[in-house]
Amino acid sequence: MTTFKELNISQPIMKSLEKMGFEESTSIQAETIPLAMQGQDVIGQAQTGTGKTAAFGIPMIEKIDPSQRKIQGLIIAPTRELAVQVAEEINRLGQAKGVRSMSVYGGQPMGRQIRALKDGPSIVVATPGRLLDHIRRNTIRTADIKTTVLDEADEMLDMGFIEDIRDILKNIPDTRQTLLFSATMPKEIRDIATNLMNDPTEVKMKEKKMTVENIDQYFIEIPEKQKFDTLTNHLDYYSPQLAIVFCRTKKRVDEIADGLQTRGFRAEGIHGDLTQGKRMNVLNKFKNSRVDVLVATDVAARGLDISGVTHVYNFDIPQDPEGYVHRIGRTGRAGRTGEAVSFITPREMAHLNVIEKVTKSKIQRMAPPTNQEAKRGQQQAAADKMRKNIEKQPLEDYYETASELLQDYDSKTVVAAALKMMTKERRNIPVNISSIQPISVKKGQQGKNKKGGPPNKKYYGKRGQSGRNQGGRNQGGRNNRKGNYQKRPSSKSHY
Numbered sequence: 103m104t105t106f107k108e109l110n111i112s113q114p115i116m117k118s119l120e121k122m123g124f125e126e127s128t129s130i131q132a133e134t135i136p137l138a139m140q141g142q143d144v145i146g147q148a149q150t151g152t153g154k155t156a157a158f159g160i161p162m163i164e165k166i167d168p169s170q171r172k173i174q175g176l177i178i179a180p181t182r183e184l185a186v187q188v189a190e191e192i193n194r195l196g197q198a199k200g201v202r203s204m205s206v207y208g209g210q211p212m213g214r215q216i217r218a219l220k221d222g223p224s225i226v227v228a229t230p231g232r233l234l235d236h237i238r239r240n241t242i243r244t245a246d247i248k249t250t251v252l253d254e255a256d257e258m259l260d261m262g263f264i265e266d267i268r269d270i271l272k273n274i275p276d277t278r279q280t281l282l283f284s285a286t287m288p289k290e291i292r293d294i295a296t297n298l299m300n301d302p303t304e305v306k307m308k309e310k311k312m313t314v315e316n317i318d319q320y321f322i323e324i325p326e327k328q329k330f331d332t333l334t335n336h337l338d339y340y341s342p343q344l345a346i347v348f349c350r351t352k353k354r355v356d357e358i359a360d361g362l363q364t365r366g367f368r369a370e371g372i373h374g375d376l377t378q379g380k381r382m383n384v385l386n387k388f389k390n391s392r393v394d395v396l397v398a399t400d401v402a403a404r405g406l407d408i409s410g411v412t413h414v415y416n417f418d419i420p421q422d423p424e425g426y427v428h429r430i431g432r433t434g435r436a437g438r439t440g441e442a443v444s445f446i447t448p449r450e451m452a453h454l455n456v457i458e459k460v461t462k463s464k465i466q467r468m469a470p471p472t473n474q475e476a477k478r479g480q481q482q483a484a485a486d487k488m489r490k491n492i493e494k495q496p497l498e499d500y501y502e503t504a505s506e507l508l509q510d511y512d513s514k515t516v517v518a519a520a521l522k523m524m525t526k527e528r529r530n531i532p533v534n535i536s537s538i539q540p541i542s543v544k545k546g547q548q549g550k551n552k553k554g555g556p557p558n559k560k561y562y563g564k565r566g567q568s569g570r571n572q573g574g575r576n577q578g579g580r581n582n583r584k585g586n587y588q589k590r591p592s593s594k595s596h597y
């Protein structure tokens with residue numbers, strides 16, 4: 103383990119790190135911070151939740167002169183929520199040095215952003231569409247940018263964003279330092295990256311698996327129609343502290359979130375068709391545990407760091423192994439443990455094998471919990487609640503009524519009735535989720551790079567590609583995305 107002191111980090115940043123409770127650097131921080139401080143271009147690849155944000159944030163802040171009141175650092179991220187989170191982490195890291203960052207993203211009034219930009223933040227964390235808007239209007243000046251970071255770099259250089267990224271980079275001085283970070287970096291994307299950089303050093307952690315060791319990974323083989331009941335049984339049986347349920351389309355997010363509410367769970371959905379206000383509101387409720395189950399498209403798959411997420415469910419199998427790695431990486435962060443459960447329809451078993459092979463992870467078969475087990479789980483949760491009340495709260499006010507009940511009935515009957523009242527019986531209400539096509543790997547197509555297809559999505563046949571489009575992500579490919587951009591600049595997320 104390397105201490106931050108050994109990495110020659112300046113006093114103000116050391117002070118911030120101490121305040122944040124960071125004692126030692128993580129491996130990716132120890133290896134990339136010295137290179138980046140020397141001014142080198144770096145491609146950094148390390149597992150989810152291992153501190154890549156500080157790995158690029160610290161060297162960026164080191165180079166900034168806050169007295170200049172000019173934008174000197176630019177970080178580009180794929181989603182608005184991630185941009186906000188990264189800006190917050192940068193602000194914590196830069197606080198003692200007086201380095202301020204600002205997040206800039208679509209779905210927010212332009213005027214307000216322009217006013218805030220006049221305040222002179224040193225670092226801007228932006229989503230690509232809105233950033234381009236600002237660059238074109240000259241409301242973000244790029245001339246003084248020394249360091250540019252692409253967070254979730256492989257996503258940023260994939261077909262949904264690559265044109266925007268090229269346009270952005272054209273506006274940044276050639277002398278810039280470029281840092282690319284992600285937990286995944288398919289070879290094809292790495293080649294594109296290298297062309298945009300100046301002789302980059304690649305830093306890849308030694309771990310064999312692409313996924314984090316302390317996430318237990320399971321799959322349940324299950325017909326499409328039984329997925330929802332299996333999900334609620336699982337939630338009842340295991341009572342996750344916080345869970346994220348990923349599914350493939352926005353419509354399914356809405357249906358599943360509604361269905362979970364119907365069955366008494368505190369669940370809400372998040373996807374790109376919601377207003378930005380609603381997206382932030384849902385995410386904040388989840389962070390504050392006012393919502394226990396977040397149902398999401400891949401808009402929430404990358405980068406989000408929410409403590410207390412114990413379970414990730416792939417209600418629908420992700421389109422590609424990289425997606426799997428990022429989704430399950432929303433749990434098991436910074437050394438904590440987590441559990442990932444993927445629902446696989448029988449026809450998707452081959453697709454699961456591809457994911458296992460590419461990620462070099464073992465995904466273990468799990469039997470779906472039975473209705474009986476789910477019921478028992480619900481009762482256990484009610485019993486736990488009761489235990490907590492017994493241990494913590496003064497109960498004297500209830501003693502008189504309790505004694506009266508015990509005169510009429512035996513204690514077991516009284517407690518059973520209390521448990522029954524605490525167990526939500528409306529969870530049996532039928533819920534219908536509209537079906538989608540399974541993703542399957544067609545024989546002979548595995549490994550082919552279909553013309554026009556994204557370069558890193560080499561693992562799939564035709565059906566997989568069409569499934570991808572159903573997801574509302576990268577819809578219609580590059581041209582359509584570009585068209586979207588021109589019509590509704592940066593106002594629409596494609597997740």
Ligand SMILES: Nc1ncnc2c1ncn2[C@@H]1O[C@H](COP(=O)(O)OP(=O)(O)OP(=O)(O)O)[C@@H](O)[C@H]1O
Pocket residue numbers: 123124125126127128131148149150151152153154155156284285404405406407431435436
């Ligand atoms: N040196 C450190 N010591 C303790 N905690 C740390 C350290 N570095 C980062 N963290 C914390 O670890 C968590 C994960 O960090 P971060 O979000 O940067 O991970 P990441 O590698 O970017 O993950 P992802 O691939 O999912 O984006 C955060 O809560 C962060 O504050």
Ligand SMILES: [Mg+2]
Pocket residue numbers: 154155253405
């Ligand atoms: Mg990250």
